[in-house]
Amino acid sequence: MTMLGASRRRVMPVAGILASAVAVVAVAVSLTASPAAAQQAAAVPVPSDLGCAVRMMAMSSTADKMARDETKPAAEREEARVQAERTAQAVHYYIGRLGPAFMAGNQKANADREYAAVRAVSKDVFAQEISLCWQNAQRAEDDFYKAISR
Amino acid sequence: MNKPAIAATLAVLLSISPSPAIAQNAPTETPAVSGGDLGCAVRFMFMGMTLDKAAQDTTKSESARTEARIAAADARRDQAYFLARLELTPTKTDRAEEGLAIFSGFLKLSTDEMIKEIDLCRDFSRQHQAQVLQTLKKKEAK
Numbered sequence: 001m002t003m004l005g006a007s008r009r010r011v012m013p014v015a016g017i018l019a020s021a022v023a024v025v026a027v028a029v030s031l032t033a034s035p036a037a038a039q040q041a042a043a044v045p046v047p048s049d050l051g052c053a054v055r056m057m058a059m060s061s062t063a064d065k066m067a068r069d070e071t072k073p074a075a076e077r078e079e080a081r082v083q084a085e086r087t088a089q090a091v092h093y094y095i096g097r098l099g100p101a102f103m104a105g106n107q108k109a110n111a112d113r114e115y116a117a118v119r120a121v122s123k124d125v126f127a128q129e130i131s132l133c134w135q136n137a138q139r140a141e142d143d144f145y146k147a148i149s150r
Numbered sequence: 151m152n153k154p155a156i157a158a159t160l161a162v163l164l165s166i167s168p169s170p171a172i173a174q175n176a177p178t179e180t181p182a183v184s185g186g187d188l189g190c191a192v193r194f195m196f197m198g199m200t201l202d203k204a205a206q207d208t209t210k211s212e213s214a215r216t217e218a219r220i221a222a223a224d225a226r227r228d229q230a231y232f233l234a235r236l237e238l239t240p241t242k243t244d245r246a247e248e249g250l251a252i253f254s255g256f257l258k259l260s261t262d263e264m265i266k267e268i269d270l271c272r273d274f275s276r277q278h279q280a281q282v283l284q285t286l287k288k289k290e291a292k
Binding site for chain 1: 232
């Protein structure tokens, strides 16, 4: 196995990423996204960098708890572990996006607003926001590995 | 990893061009290694791929492979952090050449020197991440 081969195998298709992300959210909130909610997906705006950081932290924490839950089957725990790793990576991507403007500004008030927004949205919308944040976080890395695959 | 692959990768990294609004939020401090954010992205890219390879090496013990897998995930998190910072930084015209020079220079280092540079990059990213996470986790706990 070459480094290149190992890296390529790590790239999850976008559809798979979305399905997995939504699946974890669905388990976390005991809700399956409805077809009607899926039709509204286009209307959900992409959260800000801070908003995505907050949402991906929530996802990562949920997946991490599932990965540690010994009452779950091994395969489910392994899937959750992979999701926890990937969402943690997205958290760090969004933290990197929070430049000096965030550090110099009123970050507590901004974070409060994001947590309030997360609590206010429906679970379907939350799942869609997670998917949008996930796609954006993957973009830089996907481009990166596509280049390696050439 | 061969040199053409590195060159292609760097071409993507270096083509990242922020909007004027984003560029105003460009990082003002950079890690103390050659190449700054780009240098750290290159170093973690190398680390991640090397550790991925170790994690998939069936000749290694299960615990060694697990350790490598966890370290690879760590490296990818730090790489993602520096990739994001590059997106905020105005493009330099000489970055492609700079990136390759950083990579070539890094490969010539001893293992101890490589580790020292990786640690500098990691310390830099963890310091910023800790500041942000402290704020966010405080809010999440409410």
